[in-house]
Amino acid sequence: MKIAVCLKQILDPEVPARDFKVDAAKREAEQGGANLVTNIFCENALETALQIRDAAGSGEIVALSVGPAGAEDVLRKALALRADQAVLVVNDADTNPDPLFVAKTLAAAIKKIGGVDVVMVGREAGDWGAGQTGGLLAEELAIPCISFAEGFEPGATPGTIKVKRQTDAGFEVIEAPTPLVLTITNHDKNVPRIPKTRDVMQSYRKPLEKWTLSDLGVDGSTSHAYSQVAELFIPKKETKCEFIEGDTVEAKIDALAKRIGDILRAM
Amino acid sequence: MSEVVCTLWGRAGLDRAAQGVLGAGRRLADSTGAALRAIIVGTADDALASGAQAVADRVVVATGPGLEDYNPESYLAALSDLCKAASATVVLLGNDTYAQEIAARLAHRLGGSAAGDAVAVHAEGGKVRVTRGVYGGKATAVIELEKSPAVVWVRARAIEPADAAGRGAGEVERVTPELPATGVKVLERQEESKGGARLEDAQVIVSGGRGLGGPEPFTELQKLADVMHAQMAASRAACDAGWVPASWQVGQTGKKVAPQLYLAIAISGASQHIMGIADSKVICAINRDADAPIFKHCTFGLVEDYQKVIGPLTERLRSAK
Ligand SMILES: Cc1cc2nc3c(=O)[nH]c(=O)nc-3n(C[C@H](O)[C@H](O)[C@H](O)COP(=O)(O)OP(=O)(O)OC[C@H]3O[C@@H](n4cnc5c(N)ncnc54)[C@H](O)[C@@H]3O)c2cc1C
Numbered sequence: 001m002k003i004a005v006c007l008k009q010i011l012d013p014e015v016p017a018r019d020f021k022v023d024a025a026k027r028e029a030e031q032g033g034a035n036l037v038t039n040i041f042c043e044n045a046l047e048t049a050l051q052i053r054d055a056a057g058s059g060e061i062v063a064l065s066v067g068p069a070g071a072e073d074v075l076r077k078a079l080a081l082r083a084d085q086a087v088l089v090v091n092d093a094d095t096n097p098d099p100l101f102v103a104k105t106l107a108a109a110i111k112k113i114g115g116v117d118v119v120m121v122g123r124e125a126g127d128w129g130a131g132q133t134g135g136l137l138a139e140e141l142a143i144p145c146i147s148f149a150e151g152f153e154p155g156a157t158p159g160t161i162k163v164k165r166q167t168d169a170g171f172e173v174i175e176a177p178t179p180l181v182l183t184i185t186n187h188d189k190n191v192p193r194i195p196k197t198r199d200v201m202q203s204y205r206k207p208l209e210k211w212t213l214s215d216l217g218v219d220g221s222t223s224h225a226y227s228q229v230a231e232l233f234i235p236k237k238e239t240k241c242e243f244i245e246g247d248t249v250e251a252k253i254d255a256l257a258k259r260i261g262d263i264l265r266a267m
Numbered sequence: 268m269s270e271v272v273c274t275l276w277g278r279a280g281l282d283r284a285a286q287g288v289l290g291a292g293r294r295l296a297d298s299t300g301a302a303l304r305a306i307i308v309g310t311a312d313d314a315l316a317s318g319a320q321a322v323a324d325r326v327v328v329a330t331g332p333g334l335e336d337y338n339p340e341s342y343l344a345a346l347s348d349l350c351k352a353a354s355a356t357v358v359l360l361g362n363d364t365y366a367q368e369i370a371a372r373l374a375h376r377l378g379g380s381a382a383g384d385a386v387a388v389h390a391e392g393g394k395v396r397v398t399r400g401v402y403g404g405k406a407t408a409v410i411e412l413e414k415s416p417a418v419v420w421v422r423a424r425a426i427e428p429a430d431a432a433g434r435g436a437g438e439v440e441r442v443t444p445e446l447p448a449t450g451v452k453v454l455e456r457q458e459e460s461k462g463g464a465r466l467e468d469a470q471v472i473v474s475g476g477r478g479l480g481g482p483e484p485f486t487e488l489q490k491l492a493d494v495m496h497a498q499m500a501a502s503r504a505a506c507d508a509g510w511v512p513a514s515w516q517v518g519q520t521g522k523k524v525a526p527q528l529y530l531a532i533a534i535s536g537a538s539q540h541i542m543g544i545a546d547s548k549v550i551c552a553i554n555r556d557a558d559a560p561i562f563k564h565c566t567f568g569l570v571e572d573y574q575k576v577i578g579p580l581t582e583r584l585r586s587a588k
Contacts (some may be wrong), residue, residue, distance in 0.1 A: 013403050017538050017560065019406040028401055041520075075300050099371065100380070126539075128401050128408075129519065131383055135371035144340055147368040166513050167364045168467070168522070170459040177450035185520070188509030224413070226380045230396060231409040239550075241565040243557070249575050255582035256553075256569050256576070262494060263528050263549060264268065264584075267470060 013126035041122025045184035080195035080203035100226035103136035108216035134183035155204040277317035281318040287423035287450030331443035340449035361423040374418035405541035469498035477504035478533025536561025
């Protein structure tokens with residue numbers, strides 16, 4: 001089984017709101033002192049793929065990213081986690097291409113890689129959160145897509161897999177033919193592992209393929225033919241919190257119970 | 268005449284989400300001089316069919332083999348045919364998992380552009396613009412969709428229903444789309460129901476975070492929730508730890524809730540969590556850290572160790588009844 005895991009480099013989403021600034025003219029966040037990291041759902045996807053390879057005792061994992069040259073970091077980390085192969089499609093020209101452009105680029109790369117059975121992407125990214133890469137990629141490749149997947153196991157018949165995925169109410173188990181796209185969500189069993197120091201060192205000696213957009217026949221001028229950011233701003237919202245006071249814990253709990261009770265009775 | 272299309276699931280009925288989608292669709296159609304078509308996939312009960320009829324100019328109900336229950340490939344194929352048959356400039360969906368799963372694919376099949384989790388949708392200079400939270404809720408963006416139709420999934424429950432104008436959509440058209448064969452099959456569908464209202468529709472919510480320290484305190488929280496007639500929820504950290512099911516997660520990538528009262532216990536209030544609760548009427552937090560960001564969103568709050576509070580609070584609310 002050959003699994004391609006798509007990984008996006010993003011601004012650290014843990015930057016607290018008070019330190020977060022946007023460049024309204026460029027319509028992007030300011031990086032400031034923050035790090036660039038792998039999108040967490042992409043890490044969940046890689047972790048899922050690693051577990052599946054571990055369980056099967058065989059298989060091949062290709063880590064794939066579209067982004068600026070610096071996105072190499074994301075792929076080095078994937079190699080440190082023992083992905084078998086890494087491919088970076090370098091797109092230095094546009095830091096925030098639209099979802100269709102990303103999907104077209106990934107689709108071209110996946111075709112060039114060849115023989116991929118399952119493509120995994122994160123359910124959405126922690127920066128723009130469009131949540132469209134998986135679906136659009138499936139359409140570009142003309143294969144099915146199942147979203148919010150936790151993982152999969154071999155299906156009853158060869159050439160199929162059984163996917164467990166989250167829904168609003170609970171979960172579903174879906175049988176689907178390969179090749180297909182899965183968008184991966186977080187759950188208690190795919191919390192990303194930490195690479196071993198030795199593997200981190202070795203990751204820098206592993207081969208990492210770099211392709212350009214023109215290698216893939218993708219036209220870089222179409223990176224906003226689907227959608228673009230017209231405005232970006234930080235919403236103003238200040239609620240003044242009334243802190244419950246009291247001389248003792250008991251008195252505070254009394255006051256809290258009264259406030260809550262009032263709301264419940266008014267409903 | 269161009270059309271705005273509202274996409275609804277027969278199974279879901281005329282819930283608050285369906286009302287929000289219809290409300291958004293009606294206002295958008297009126298402001299752009301378009302007609303409103305409601306497309307219902309799967310058998311619709313009377314409430315849904317007549318609810319859609321009261322708001323839309325035209326209602327199409329699609330049923331038949333393959334559409335009884337949701338299947339991504341069949342629903343997508345059916346919707347794509349039905350939207351092509353309408354001269355849709357805008358297609359609106361709710362923000363349930365199924366809508367999120369197929370919206371972008373639908374846009375691709377229609378040659379359009381998609382955007383999601385919209386808090387507002389409007390037309391400007393012949394293009395559709397979608398307002399949505401980005402960067403985990405720390406910023407707001409207006410996304411311009413370059414291709415038509417614009418396929419948009421909206422934060423349906425936070426959107427006003429349409430005025431009960433009683434427009435009356437004429438008859439309901441019933442169709443049975445022909446579906447391509449698919450190897451994708453739903454083998455099992457499990458609901459982690461906790462009884463009572465769905466979390467998305469709950470009026471009172473008691474929610475727990477990583478600061479609870481383990482699964483056991485959630486049993487205590489459940490007792491508090493019971494006296495308050497509340498639904499239980501959790502932060503992502505608590506779900507990822509395996510303390511409670513993933514379907515309890517509230518936030519950017521969990522449920523978007525809008526209760527009268529949201530009580531957050533030992534939750535720090537990361538922006539991604541706030542994204543799911545911003546539509547609550549009153550947010551109240553119990554957190555031992557007075558600087559926790561959650562308090563910036565609270566109407567009132569208590570700085571205290573939750574362990575000292577939950578038991579006595581439950582007792583007081585019980586005896587006050
Ligand atoms: C792309 C992305 C999407 C995300 N989506 C979501 C989402 O949908 N929902 C979500 O919730 N998170 C989401 N997150 C995670 C989010 O950023 C936070 O990590 C998470 O919400 C933290 O959960 P928490 O508040 O329970 O834990 P913490 O941040 O660890 O906070 C625990 C709190 O408990 C308090 N505490 C500890 N002990 C006690 C005590 N004894 N009494 C009282 N208070 C105590 C502490 O003061 C602290 O404020 C997402 C993150 C990313 C990057």
